[in-house]
Amino acid sequence: MIRRVLAIVFILLSVSPVFAVNPDEVLADPALEARARGLSAQLRCMVCQNQSIDDSNAELAKDLRLLVRERITNGDSDDAVIAYVVSRYGEFVLLNPRFETKTLILWGAPVILLLAGAVAMLLAAGRRTGKVTGTALSADEQARLDAVLKD
Amino acid sequence: MIIELGHYALVLALATSLLQGVLPIIGALRNDHALMEIGTVAAKATFLLMALSFGVLTYAHVTSDFSVQNVWENSHSQIPLIYKFSGVWGNHEGSMLLWVLILTFFSALVAVFGDNLPETLKANVLAVQAWIAVSFSLFILLTSNPFNRLLNAPGEGQDLNPVLQDVGLAIHPPLLYLGYVGFSVCFSFAIAALIEGRIDAAWARWVRPWTLAAWTCLTAGISMGSYWAYYELGWGGWWFWDPVENASFIPWLAGTALLHSALVMEKREALKIWTVLLAIMTFSMSLLGTFLVRSGVLTSVHAFATDPTRGVFILIILILFIGGALSLFAFRAAHLKAGGLFAPISREGALVLNNLILTTAAATVLIGTLYPLALEAVTGAKISVGPPFFNMTFGLLMLPLMLAVPFGPLLAWKRGDLLGAGQRLFAAVAFGLVVGSIIYYVQNGGPIMALFGLALGAYMIAGSLTELYLRSGLGKVTGSVALRRLSGLPRSVFGTALAHIGLGVTLIGIVAVTAFETEHIVEMKPGMTTDAGGYTLRFDGLRNGNGPNYSEESGHFTISQGGIELAEVWSSKRFYTARQMPTTEAGIRTFGLSQLYVSLGDDMKDGGIVVRVWWKPMILCIWLGTVFMMAGGAVSLSDRRLRVGAPARAKKQKKPVLEPAQ
Numbered sequence: 044m045i046r047r048v049l050a051i052v053f054i055l056l057s058v059s060p061v062f063a064v065n066p067d068e069v070l071a072d073p074a075l076e077a078r079a080r081g082l083s084a085q086l087r088c089m090v091c092q093n094q095s096i097d098d099s100n101a102e103l104a105k106d107l108r109l110l111v112r113e114r115i116t117n118g119d120s121d122d123a124v125i126a127y128v129v130s131r132y133g134e135f136v137l138l139n140p141r142f143e144t145k146t147l148i149l150w151g152a153p154v155i156l157l158l159a160g161a162v163a164m165l166l167a168a169g170r171r172t173g174k175v176t177g178t179a180l181s182a183d184e185q186a187r188l189d190a191v192l193k194d
Numbered sequence: 195m196i197i198e199l200g201h202y203a204l205v206l207a208l209a210t211s212l213l214q215g216v217l218p219i220i221g222a223l224r225n226d227h228a229l230m231e232i233g234t235v236a237a238k239a240t241f242l243l244m245a246l247s248f249g250v251l252t253y254a255h256v257t258s259d260f261s262v263q264n265v266w267e268n269s270h271s272q273i274p275l276i277y278k279f280s281g282v283w284g285n286h287e288g289s290m291l292l293w294v295l296i297l298t299f300f301s302a303l304v305a306v307f308g309d310n311l312p313e314t315l316k317a318n319v320l321a322v323q324a325w326i327a328v329s330f331s332l333f334i335l336l337t338s339n340p341f342n343r344l345l346n347a348p349g350e351g352q353d354l355n356p357v358l359q360d361v362g363l364a365i366h367p368p369l370l371y372l373g374y375v376g377f378s379v380c381f382s383f384a385i386a387a388l389i390e391g392r393i394d395a396a397w398a399r400w401v402r403p404w405t406l407a408a409w410t411c412l413t414a415g416i417s418m419g420s421y422w423a424y425y426e427l428g429w430g431g432w433w434f435w436d437p438v439e440n441a442s443f444i445p446w447l448a449g450t451a452l453l454h455s456a457l458v459m460e461k462r463e464a465l466k467i468w469t470v471l472l473a474i475m476t477f478s479m480s481l482l483g484t485f486l487v488r489s490g491v492l493t494s495v496h497a498f499a500t501d502p503t504r505g506v507f508i509l510i511i512l513i514l515f516i517g518g519a520l521s522l523f524a525f526r527a528a529h530l531k532a533g534g535l536f537a538p539i540s541r542e543g544a545l546v547l548n549n550l551i552l553t554t555a556a557a558t559v560l561i562g563t564l565y566p567l568a569l570e571a572v573t574g575a576k577i578s579v580g581p582p583f584f585n586m587t588f589g590l591l592m593l594p595l596m597l598a599v600p601f602g603p604l605l606a607w608k609r610g611d612l613l614g615a616g617q618r619l620f621a622a623v624a625f626g627l628v629v630g631s632i633i634y635y636v637q638n639g640g641p642i643m644a645l646f647g648l649a650l651g652a653y654m655i656a657g658s659l660t661e662l663y664l665r666s667g668l669g670k671v672t673g674s675v676a677l678r679r680l681s682g683l684p685r686s687v688f689g690t691a692l693a694h695i696g697l698g699v700t701l702i703g704i705v706a707v708t709a710f711e712t713e714h715i716v717e718m719k720p721g722m723t724t725d726a727g728g729y730t731l732r733f734d735g736l737r738n739g740n741g742p743n744y745s746e747e748s749g750h751f752t753i754s755q756g757g758i759e760l761a762e763v764w765s766s767k768r769f770y771t772a773r774q775m776p777t778t779e780a781g782i783r784t785f786g787l788s789q790l791y792v793s794l795g796d797d798m799k800d801g802g803i804v805v806r807v808w809w810k811p812m813i814l815c816i817w818l819g820t821v822f823m824m825a826g827g828a829v830s831l832s833d834r835r836l837r838v839g840a841p842a843r844a845k846k847q848k849k850p851v852l853e854p855a856q
Contacts, residue, residue, distance in 0.1 A: 065796065065804055066717045087578045093436050095580065098429055138580025145575055149565045153558040153587050160550040165538070 064097065068105070070112055079112045082124055086111070087136045095138060107136075197262055200250025201341035204291075207243035207298070208331040210236045214301070215324030218317035219389075230313055233320035234305040240327060241302035244295045248282075251291060251340050255282045261347035264288060264340040270353040270772055272743045280364040281354045286488065286504075287340035289367055293484070294330045296368075296375045301327065304379065311396055318386035319379070326378055329511045337504045353743060353772035362422030366415060370442060373412025374480040377449060379404045381477030381519070384470045388522045391529040393470070398460040401473065403831055405456050409449045410827030416442050417820035428778030430791045430808045432707075432816060435584040440563045441483030447556035448476040451549045458545050462607055464536060465546070467527050472549070474523060478516040479556065485512050486563070540610040544602040551595045558587050596650055596701065599694050600657025603687075604664075622660050626653030637710070644709030647701060654698030658691045689830030696822025703787075703815025712809045715795075719802040727809025729790060730754045736803065744770045746779070749794050749803065753783055765792040765805075787814040 064083075070076040083097035088104040096104040096111075107128070114124045128136055140146045214236035221229025251264070256278050260266040268285040269278060283289040301323040308316045334340070383401050387393045419442070424432040433439065455469045489505030536542035562579045569575055600622060604615040630649030634640060665683055666676040716724050718733040725731070734750040748766035752759055765781030781792040788811045795804030 064715055066715050069715065085580075085582055087580060093434065093580065098431065133576065135576040135578055138578050139582035139586075140577045140579055145569060145573060146565075146577065149561060149579065149583075152561045153554055153591060156554045156557050157550070157591075160554060164546055164550060 064108065065105075068108055068112065070116065075112075075115050078121060079108070079115050082111050082115075082121060083108055085125070085138050086128060087138050089132065089136060107132075196250055197254055197259065197341055197343065200247045200254075201339070203243045203247040203250065204331065204335060204341070207240050207247060207294075208328060208335065210240040210243060211298075211324045211327040211331060213324075214240060215321050215328055219321040222314040222317040222321075225314070227313070230317040233317050233324075234308075237298070237301040237305035237320050237323070240324070241295075241298040244291075244298045248291055248295045251288060252279065252282050255279070255288075258351065259347075260349070260351050261343055262340075263342040263344050266344060266348055266351050268354050269351040270743055271350060273354060273359065274742060276361070276364060277354055277359050280358075283367050284354050284358045284363050287334065287338045289371075290330065290334050290338055290488070291340055292368065293371050293375060294327060294334065296371050297323065297327050297330065297378055300375060300379050304382075311400065312394070314390060315383075315386055315396065318389050319382045322382035322385045323378065326382075326515070329514070333504075333507050333511065337507050351772075353770065356744070356768070356770040356773060356775045356777045357426060359770075360422065360426055362418065362426065366418045366422055368415075369411050369418060370415030373408050373410075373415050373449075374442070374445060374483065376404060376408025376411055377445060377452075377473075377477040377480050380408070380452065380473040384473035385519060385522065387470055387530070388526040391526055393466050393530055398456065398463075398469075401469070402453075402456040402460050405449065405453050405473075406827050406831050409446070409453050410824050410831070412442070412446050412449060413820055413823050413827065416446055417817055417824075421817050425780055425782060426777070428780050428793045429806070430780070430793070430810065432813070435562075435581045437563050438487050440559050440584075441486045444556050444560050444563075445476055445479040445483055447552050447559065448472065448479050451552035451556070452476050454545045454548050454552075458542050462536070462542060464542055467530050468549070470527070470530065471523060472553070474516075474519045475553075478512075478519065479560070481512050481515060482560075485509060536607070537609040539605065539612050541602065541605045541607045543610070544598065544605050547598060548595065548602065551591055555588060555591045558591065559584065562587070593650075596654060596697070599654055599697065600660060603658075603661045603690055603694075618664060619657050619660055622653050622656035625656040626650065628652075641709050644705055647705030647709075651698045651702035651705065654701065655695050658694035658698065661687065662691050685833040686830045689826040689828075689833070691826070692829060693823045693826030696819040696824075696826060698819070699815050699822055700817075700819025703812050703817075703819060706812035706815065707810050710811045714807045716805055716807070717798055717802045718805045719800075724805070724807060726790060726807045727785075727788065727811065728755065729760070729785075729809075731790070731792065731807055733803075733805060741768070743772060744768045747794070747797075749781075749792075749805070751781060751792055753790060763790070763792055765794050767794050784814065787812050787818070789813050 064080075070079060080097060084095050086096045086107060088094045088096045088099035088101055088107070090101050090103050091099045094104075096107045110128070111124055114127055119127065125137070134141065140149060142150050214233050217236070218230050218233030221227070221232070253259075254262045254265050255269055256275070258265065258269060258271045258278070260269075264285060264287050268288070269281045273281070277284075281288075283292045301320060304316065304319055304323065308319070311319075380401050383397060383404070387397055416439075419439070420432050423434070424430065452469070452472045455465050455472055458465045459469045485505075485508040488508055562584055565579055566577055569577060600619055601612070601615050604610075604618055605612070626649040629652035630645045633648055634645055662680065662683075665687070666680045668676040671679075712726060714724055714726050716722075718724065720733055720735040723730050723732045730753070732752045732754065734752055737748050737750065739746050739748060746766045746768040748764050751763045751765065753761045753763060761783050763781035763783050766779040768777045768779060769775070770777065778793055783790045783792075788809070791808040791810055793806045793808075795806055797803050
């Protein structure tokens, strides 16, 4: 009986939500805290579905949030903090992927598509205007037009 | 017995869909009227059978028949009646059944109201609709049968996912599906046009209202889902660029482009081939969205391995339809005559620009969503593509579009006057600048991008009203004449203005809440206060309670301003016993268009509790804007021109689906 109660208590405790950024994590210096929040929003909680560590309730996210704050208080720059986290957890933690060879298509796609579309558009427009000026009336049509205009 | 009847009806619906998919097309080839007519009859029959099947599943859920596996897995005898209903589509199998039900409903609408269509076109459209219905009916029967029975019926169900136990679930998926599946009709029309090798006036007149109706429903579905996530998930976010959200947003972007290109085609006979391609792409994106969400490839790459049949099955459907449609397009597009000439600076030109940006945006979101998957499959490297990427790329793409929006309606068809339009928008630009300056003054500065965003929103609203103002001749003629002129305008002019105003309103909401939101994370004991957004929030204490299938801890708060008590708010944490799952029920108070959002966190050892308070300025504008967009869609649909051409109206389409057939 006691074991069962303990089991229930254990389950209740284990699933009770641990919330994102708790008051005890917040840095005293508002400027440093703002930097920490900004960085947290760019780092992925690796055990969650598409959440940043800033939003996540998971323990791992909490650890990472504390790590980020620790590096910031130690005087690391934003880039240094990111570089440190990436060196420990890999590029997977970056919600904003770096611009490099393997993300060339990702970052390039919007620009290339927009340019290709614009070029296609201009070409099509050129063809169209070309047609407009190119289709002169045939002699027969001109004669009919004259006849209509005379009436 | 009743359950087996539902199962049987589903099998029969598959059979009638097969008839509908084959006979009308043969009829169209041989010009056999009787064969073509079978399509009409079969479409109606399929819809009735699907409705019967869906009704039976609903019956099983409402009566808590736990001998049905689907009911056992997703329901509970104690949940409120509304969640027994909405639980029907709150799971994979049931929602697929709803998807096909809506699909066959739309086919039936084409069958009933399509008498004014050319006979062969109607036959081909119904056949294409049937192919989609056949594929998904097979998918349900072979991999996701909701009518599976359990040998020993359990006494109690496993409960519906607590996050889904909300009114949001009752409305969100049906609206979303009406949108997704509504685009199937545009797709079928496009395929039918390619099969026939010609597009005539009837084609354009039919496709535009369908696009409008589907777009309006999809807008409603996405907006609804966003608000639901906002109040249910407990941290006040309203859009996460989550793959599942993107899956609905991509068809919306493509559909918005289609809406505008269909306009060009209807009015000016131009952009025919492009519109056909866009109609194919829009529904393809809907199918892709269904695949991404259903197969589970996105939330976890490994979900594919746990149930590969479903993912592979939809993938095959996807390849057959998208690949088939695009091949058909490649072969037949040259047969379609392009018509309608226009100069680059013209209404058509503006709409082409709209299409260029919207399709690029859709492609960007699509690539961003799929890139990590593709990269891992090809090179094994794992990367993430998250909100910072999407905010930046999408934002940059939207900027020129939003600047251009008020110009579009002011340009003439065929050959427009950009300078003239700019002059007429002078007042709107000035209004935007004034709004920006006032906010700069009130906020004592503020981030420059935010000021620009708000000014842009104000400019869009004023710019969208400019056309109405100019057309009414207000200022030049008396008020009554202006009013008469306005009432004489086509409804679609008002629809355009409303939708564009909505875009401006949504932008203002997004910018305001992103730039000026404040967050307060505090540990509170009863009697303590905290300030947020100019209001004072006092924590009065906690209360424990029990709901029908959960226990909860609720905090009571009193909101005051300048010592005067204004309102009280409850915020709770719930614990659902059957699934052992916690949820948050945020306490939200609305002040004008802004909200105070209170969420409970962890209990502290010394009797205090962590409280998160957000001040969300102008946040309601985000959804208010979408209401304007929907109103714009509805007003445009009621335009007389559309009624003359196509008697099927959106209002009629929406109602019956939401009521489960008996």
